[in-house]
Amino acid sequence: xxxxxxxxxxxxxxxxxxxxxxxxxxxxxxxxxxxxxxxxxxxxxxxxxxxxxxxxxxxxxxxxxxxxxxxxxxxxxxxxxxxxxxxxxxxxxxxxxxxxxxxxxxxxxxxxxxxxxxxxxxxxxxxxxxxxxxxxxxxxxxxxxxxxxxxxxxxxxxxxxxxxxxxxxxxxxxxxxxxxxxxxxxxxxxxxxxxxxxxxxxxxxxxxxxxxxxxxxxxxxxxxxxxxxxxxxxxxxxxxxxxxxxxxxxxxxxxxxxxxxxxxxxxxxxxxxxxxxxxxxxxxxxxxxxxxxxxxxxxxxxxxxxxxxxxxxxxxxxxxxxxxxxxxxxxxxxxxxxxxxxxxxxxxxxxxxxxxxxxxxxxxxxxxxxxxxxxxxxxxxxxxxxxxxxx
Amino acid sequence: xxxxxxxxxxxxxxxxxxxxxxxxxxxxxxxxxxxxxxxxxxxxxxxxxxxxxxxxxxxxxxxxxxxxxxxxxxxxxxxxxxxxxxxxxxxxxxxxxxxxxxxxxxxxxxxxxxxxxxxxxxxxxxxxxxxxxxxxxxxxxxxxxxxxxxxxxxxxxxxxxxxxxxxxxxxxxxxxxxxxxxxxxxxxxxxxxxxxxxxxxxxxxxxxxxxxxxxxxxxxxxxxxxxxxxxxxxxxxxxxxxxxxxxxxxxxxxxxxxxxxxxxxxxxxxxxxxxxxxxxxxxxxxxxxxxxxxxxxxxxxxxxxxxxxxxxxxxxxxxxxxxxxxxxxxxxxxxxxxxxxxxxxxxxxxxxxxxxxxxxxxxxxxxxxxxxxxxxxxxxxxxxxxxxxxx
Numbered sequence: 001x002x003x004x005x006x007x008x009x010x011x012x013x014x015x016x017x018x019x020x021x022x023x024x025x026x027x028x029x030x031x032x033x034x035x036x037x038x039x040x041x042x043x044x045x046x047x048x049x050x051x052x053x054x055x056x057x058x059x060x061x062x063x064x065x066x067x068x069x070x071x072x073x074x075x076x077x078x079x080x081x082x083x084x085x086x087x088x089x090x091x092x093x094x095x096x097x098x099x100x101x102x103x104x105x106x107x108x109x110x111x112x113x114x115x116x117x118x119x120x121x122x123x124x125x126x127x128x129x130x131x132x133x134x135x136x137x138x139x140x141x142x143x144x145x146x147x148x149x150x151x152x153x154x155x156x157x158x159x160x161x162x163x164x165x166x167x168x169x170x171x172x173x174x175x176x177x178x179x180x181x182x183x184x185x186x187x188x189x190x191x192x193x194x195x196x197x198x199x200x201x202x203x204x205x206x207x208x209x210x211x212x213x214x215x216x217x218x219x220x221x222x223x224x225x226x227x228x229x230x231x232x233x234x235x236x237x238x239x240x241x242x243x244x245x246x247x248x249x250x251x252x253x254x255x256x257x258x259x260x261x262x263x264x265x266x267x268x269x270x271x272x273x274x275x276x277x278x279x280x281x282x283x284x285x286x287x288x289x290x291x292x293x294x295x296x297x298x299x300x301x302x303x304x305x306x307x308x309x310x311x312x313x314x315x316x317x318x319x320x321x322x323x324x325x326x327x328x329x330x331x332x333x334x335x336x337x338x339x340x341x342x343x344x345x346x347x348x349x350x351x352x353x354x355x356x357x358x359x360x361x362x363x364x365x366x367x368x369x370x371x372x373x374x375x376x377x378x379x380x381x382x383x384x385x386x387x388x389x390x391x
Numbered sequence: 392x393x394x395x396x397x398x399x400x401x402x403x404x405x406x407x408x409x410x411x412x413x414x415x416x417x418x419x420x421x422x423x424x425x426x427x428x429x430x431x432x433x434x435x436x437x438x439x440x441x442x443x444x445x446x447x448x449x450x451x452x453x454x455x456x457x458x459x460x461x462x463x464x465x466x467x468x469x470x471x472x473x474x475x476x477x478x479x480x481x482x483x484x485x486x487x488x489x490x491x492x493x494x495x496x497x498x499x500x501x502x503x504x505x506x507x508x509x510x511x512x513x514x515x516x517x518x519x520x521x522x523x524x525x526x527x528x529x530x531x532x533x534x535x536x537x538x539x540x541x542x543x544x545x546x547x548x549x550x551x552x553x554x555x556x557x558x559x560x561x562x563x564x565x566x567x568x569x570x571x572x573x574x575x576x577x578x579x580x581x582x583x584x585x586x587x588x589x590x591x592x593x594x595x596x597x598x599x600x601x602x603x604x605x606x607x608x609x610x611x612x613x614x615x616x617x618x619x620x621x622x623x624x625x626x627x628x629x630x631x632x633x634x635x636x637x638x639x640x641x642x643x644x645x646x647x648x649x650x651x652x653x654x655x656x657x658x659x660x661x662x663x664x665x666x667x668x669x670x671x672x673x674x675x676x677x678x679x680x681x682x683x684x685x686x687x688x689x690x691x692x693x694x695x696x697x698x699x700x701x702x703x704x705x706x707x708x709x710x711x712x713x714x715x716x717x718x719x720x721x722x723x724x725x726x727x728x729x730x731x732x733x734x735x736x737x738x739x740x741x742x743x744x745x746x747x748x749x750x751x752x753x754x755x756x757x758x759x760x761x762x763x764x765x766x767x768x769x770x771x772x773x774x775x776x777x778x779x780x781x782x
Contacts, residue, residue: 022627040490098492099431105496110510110618111625114501124625137622139538140547146533146559156531168537168655227501231528234502234515236413264559 021078023108024094024123030086032125034094036106039077041098045070048094048120049376050087064343064372068097089128090376091195093120113192115375116184117237131202132383133195138205139165143197145187145229148260152253157218158225159257160187162197163265164204164211173266175273175390176213177299178257179382180282183245183306184237186226187218190382193375199383209386212275213265217257219278219285221249246281246306248315251288258296272334275389277301279378280346284308288317294328299389302338303381304346304373307353322356329362335388336364339381343372412469414499415485415514421477423516425485427497430468432489436461439485439511440767441478455734455763459488480519481767482586484511504583506766507575508628522593523774524586529596530556534588536578536620539651543644548609549616550648551578553588554656555595555602564657566664566781567604568690569648570773571673574636574697575628577617578609581773584766590774600777603666604656608648610669610676612640636672637697639706642679649687663725666780668692670769671737675699679708685719690780693729694772695737695764698744713747720753726779730758730772737764 023035034046051067071079093113096104105112109121124130141164147156167174179196181189190196196214203209221244224230227237262269276297278286283305290300336357340350357364367384371377414426425437442458462470484504487495496503500512515521532555538547558565570587572580581587587605594600612635615621618628635641653660667688669677674696681691727748731741748755758775762768 038492040492098489101429101431101489103498105510107494107509108627109625110505110508110628112503112510117501118498119496119501119503122625126624134624135616135620135622140549142535142537144533144535147531147556158531165538225526229526231526233517233525234500234513236499237501 021108023106024121026123026125027082030089030125030127031083032087032123033080033082034071034096034106035108036071036079036096036098036104037077038079038098041073041079043070043097043099044073044079045097046081046094047097047102048092049374050083050090050092050094063345071096087125089125089130091122091124091130091133091379093122095120114188115193129380133198133379134202135198136202136205138201140201141165141197141204142167143191147225148257150253150256152256153221153249155224157223158187158229159218160191160216161261161265162191162200162214162216164200164213166211167213167266171266173268174211174213175275176215176261176265176267177275177277177386177389178215178217178286180217180219180276180278180285182278182280182282182304185279185282186220186223187216188226188229190214190216193378194382195379196382199379200386203383203386210390212386212390213261213267215257215261219250219282220245221253246284246308248288248317250285251292251317252315254285254289255293271295271298273298273390275299275301277303277337277382277385278305279303279381280306280373290333291321291324291328292317294324294331298334300333300336301381301385302336302350303378303385304340304344305338305350305353306346307349308346322360325362326360329360332363334391336362337367337385337388338364339367339369339377339384341369341371341373341377343370344377345373412499414497415512417514417516418473421480421516421518422474423478423514424471424473425462425487425497426499427462427470427487427489427495428468429470429489432464432470434461434488434490435464435470436488437472437485438488438493439483440765441474441481441483441485454736462487478516480516480521482513482515482521482524482770484513486511505579506584520771524589524770525593526589527593527596529592531592532556532588532595533558534582538616539648541644541647543647544612544640546615548614549578549620550609550651551582551607552652552656553582553591553605553607555591555604557602558604558657562657564659565602565604566666567606567652567656567658568666568668568777568780569606569608569677571608571610571667571669571676573669573671573673576670576673577611577614578607579617579620581605581607584769585773586770587773590770591777594774594777601781603777603781604652604658606648606652610641610673611636612644637675637699639679639708641676642683642708643706645676645680646684662686663689664781666690666692668694668728668773668776669696670694670772671697671764681724682712682715682719683708685715685722689725691724691727692772692776693727693741694769694776695731695735696729696741696744697737698740699737713751716753717751720751723754725782727753727755728758728776728779729755730760730768730775732760732762732764732768734761734763735768 025033047066047068053064055062071081106121112119144161276286283302290297416424438457438459444455446453462472497512503510535552667677674693681688
């Protein structure tokens with residue numbers, strides 16, 4: 001029963017990739033260096049949300065696109081770029097552009113996220129807001145990916161459920177936040193791009209949020225599950241695969257989700273212990289679900305909500321809009337929270353919705369942030385919304 | 392409350408990446424085409440385990456390395472390679488090599504796995520063994536990532552737990568398989584590279600395996616959790632970060648894991664309802680854990696086990712090896728299953744261990760496969776081992 005340890009080490013070594021480069025390197029002063037080994041390349045660039053965005057003209061007016069910075073070739077074919085200034089503490093994304101080839105993943109950084117059909121690297125700058133998105137030495141909740149039966153839709157569907165630290169042993173019942181994703185997202189989006197697990201663990205550990213269950217379903221009713229997790233196989237994610245996103249079926253089938261959660265988890269089955277929030281399309285869903293079932297939610301969060309006139313929407317869900325809203329606000333939610341970025345393309349439609357709420361004197365809280373329709377804002381909104389729940 | 396739907400569509404479009412290329416394209420006859428857009432490149436190649444391996448000389452003798460195939464440049468800068476023959480049904484991996492730059496991820500395939508410090512794309516060829524690794528229209532189990540307290544090690548640690556379809560509602564108690572990863576792996580390895588969820592869902596649905604819980608802990612005692620999931624942050628995974636992998640601490644602290652599982656899940660707390668199996672380092676751990684606690688497991692699986700003389704191992708766990716093995720086989724496990732590939736670098740040490748078992752007339756089942764120290768074999772072994780459990 002002998003094999004030379006050196007042979008074992010050698011065989012493992014071959015699995016290790018081999019590059020000894022560190023990238024990104026976050027320096028003590030929070031400047032960051034990116035490195036890429038490409039001895040034959042003529043140009044290597046980096047792009048991501050850590051760079052100031054560029055404004056470009058489009059047929060729809062000025063829009064923000066990610067900035068681009070040039071790396072310089074150094075010794076041994078290793079290209080390098082260091083940010084001129086320290087970065088604010090945040091979770092950032094980036095990819096390289098090598099001789100015009102876009103979306104090249106950093107070979108020295110295994111941490112990637114997917115947004116619809118694209119992958120990009122991520123990194124965390126600590127010392128501020130980024131600490132909230134980090135895994136810290138605090139009690140950790142559990143995350144479960146399970147399947148629930150949806151009789152309304154006719155098949156089983158996958159969802160993601162966060163239970164707070166101590167859930168397993170406490171014997172207690174918990175309030176529930178239902179947290180919905182945007183178009184192109186799925187039941188994975190909030191825990192990957194949204195850092196929900198870390199935000200919840202950290203806020204609860206700091207005593208800033210009540211221990212609660214967070215339920216993250218899939219808002220695309222034609223999908224059983226996220227790309228790669230369903231019987232559709234390992235297909236290329238595309239919008240046109242999802243014809244039914246904002247036409248009432250998600251809202252109509254939502255009680256199936258609540259039923260599963262309330263049958264299988266120790267939850268408090270009361271309006272005062274239920275919250276719903278969503279980003280973009282998920283904000284649209286949250287708006288319509290909360291008014292369709294006016295006795296269900298005492299807390300509503302609309303994050304950059306896609307409050308749009310939907311010409312496909314002949315569903316009964318969308319009919320009698322103002323009448324249903326009136327019924328919802330007869331016993332008004334304890335918190336109706338709207339947040340949007342100043343440069344969000346949905347800014348105007350959100351202001352118009354505010355006018356409607358104001359006209360009827362429906363009470364809500366409005367939060368305006370910098371920036372546009374981006375995950376940085378949705379993580380921010382989640383971390384501000386959650387401490388206000390279940391007071 | 393209006394925003395033009397076209398603006399919304401446009402803004403979403405910008406998130407979508409944009410390339411209309413399909414890669415890999417799996418044709419009806421199971422040949423596969425890979426495509427890569429690189430108009431300025433001089434050479435584009437693909438490498439992966441779907442190509443016949445090349446044998447190269449090394450100081451340790453001949454070893455297998457992945458084959459490489461050239462793509463041809465076609466119209467519009469799109470390079471292409473089609474396999475000359477249909478591929479056998481399997482889960483495969485690949486990356487591109489662009490002008491010598493290795494490990495380039497396919498920009499049109501969002502499905503990637505990580506092995507230690509490298510990412511690669513995956514694809515599935517159906518119609519045979521690959522169907523077992525696919526998400527099919529069958530009842531699905533749940534997967535939970537939770538944290539358990541390890542008093543032996545002094546901190547909380549993360550693990551992954553599969554519960555079979557119906558667990559939530561059945562009220563029944565289930566048998567448990569403890570499934571351990573290899574060096575460089577973690578509590579994510581068996582569900583990503585090993586396709587454990589799909590294998591279990593499919594075998595149980597076909598009636599080929601008993602419904603059971605599968606517990607996948609982290610075998611690196613210095614880690615709280617997988618890279619990126621612990622307070623170590625988003626560091627670069629490296630072997631030298633893990634000094635304590637095969638020196639007794641995993642075996643000594645293992646009862647903490649069993650305690651958590653048996654306190655928090657509805658399990659049958661009997662030797663006849665407990666199994667342990669592991670690959671490579673996890674096989675080594677399984678061997679030592681099962682003999683250290685001879686009354687714990689009636690089923691033991693050693694997959695390409697790293698049965699090595701370990702000069703670091705002055706732990707009491709490794710002392711009196713033959714004496715402990717004798718006690719284990721006094722009330723011999725119902726199944727002691729060893730499997731290894733013919734070209735595995737651990738082949739010889741496994742044969743020497745067989746001789747030891749034979750010498751003492753300890754009963755075991757031996758399975759020899761083609762190939763070496765690779766995940767394809769470990770998925771195969773898992774799918775053969777599981778149907779033999781808890782008969």
